[in-house]
Amino acid sequence: MLNGEKDRVAIVIPARYGSTRLPGKPLADILGKPMVQHVYERASQVSGVHAVLVATDDARVEEVVKGFGGQCVMTSPDHPSGTDRLAEVMAHVPADIYINLQGDEPLVRPEDIARLAAGMRDDASVQVGTLCHGIDGDEAINPNTVKVVLASNGDALYFSRSPIPYPRDAEAATYLKHVGVYAYRREVLAAYAELPQPMVEQAEKLEQLRLLAAGMRIRAFEVAPTGPGVDTPECLARVRALMAGEQPELPPSLAMFVL
Template sequence: MISFRSRCGSPRLRGKPLADIAGKPMVQHVYERALQVANAHVVVIATDDERVAKAVRAFGGECVMTSPDHPSGTDRLAEVMVQIDADIYINLQGDEPLVRPADIEALAAGMLADASVKVGTLCHPIEAHEAGNPNTVKVVLANNGNALYFSRSPIPYPRDGEVAHYLKHVGVYGYRRDVLADYSSLPQPMLEHAEKLEQLRLMAAGYCIRAYQVEPTGPGVDTPECLEQVRALMSGQDPAPRPTLNDVRLVITDVDGVLTDGGIYYDAT
């Protein structure tokens, strides 16, 4: 079974699931790609927003209404689990209209081939400049492919200026039923609150997360700039290049008042 959450209340981009991309709401693009996953038996959209549900019904999709009080998509999926029986549940994000069905198939196949994998996800290599973006979640792996940690900060940190290799976490998760049954009862650790990353709740509780590497994927939709980039890609156009720190030639700062430690700090944001 594949379920994916879709909410309109994203603080960075209001109404995100219903944003028009090539004549369709974004949520429809994700749903249609999920239907192409060969080893999926059920595809449903989990939402707490009636506007999203109405749009889903309009294009003939299957929708499950859930509580508006879930702090994460995994909590939402746990509610869906009560209504739909399956061995493995795959959670797609509703803001990934360029997700590749073959990548989802690889995740499902990896978990089906190894019963010891309780939670699975995806990742791919990225360049150092992208690793500095806090909207891009990074992951570091053990030799067996299990995640050691996820962070919005660049990990690993190149302390001596050496070139580090970064992996971007793709927000797709596969769960076995027993993990989902336990998830909502697990305490939310400081790490989850600080990073705003739901998978850290599982890691803090001692669960292993196996990350399967795939080829670099298209961008997700986190901000209005990301939305325009995806619209360009899906219409066959070359997206406008996004500025990087290398494009900055001059920074002027006007400081009034008192700084807490006398320092001024800049990063990619």
């Protein structure tokens, strides 16, 4: 149920065509549909959402999205980050909470996005929301896996590519992987471009640290382990197999998605 106009939620799916590791990634075929369509259809299953749209800088993606009946907004190709691209979308789509759902996550679970939206609605003091799940120590040492440490109320204390907390006594350490889905309140997006880049953001190459350094609250909601996203041709092959009901050989550290 919607709680009123102050709770308008828009899901925005950034979809860049020019991926260096997998050119044309949003349009990669998975079971007869372009990848971005799988993401769009799953986002459309989230209840209580006022709008679902794709934000792209490429006319080929726009044509495909409109072809399957989706809503699409063309944005500048010059944005330095996905958050800046999301801020441009605000001019086209009025909402109070904007959820940034990457276009290379065809295995996203609608219930996880619904949990994120509900968490933002339930606590107006939370400025930014995101997701996380538990991982083992082997995955924690992978710098491509971003880790998060939480306060007792679920607010993020820090994000890092390093294993945090440091396992001084290995048996005492548990780890949470940050899942890169964000929910922003409108005023946070409006202010984002003016925030200075702190040293920690430049060192870790993690834009969410800009928000933490500015004193904003990021609440992380824990969910079950998520399926792999698509970054490379190898990732695409794994996702195709999973969505076809097969069980490809995956690295032990990669969270499995149960269909």
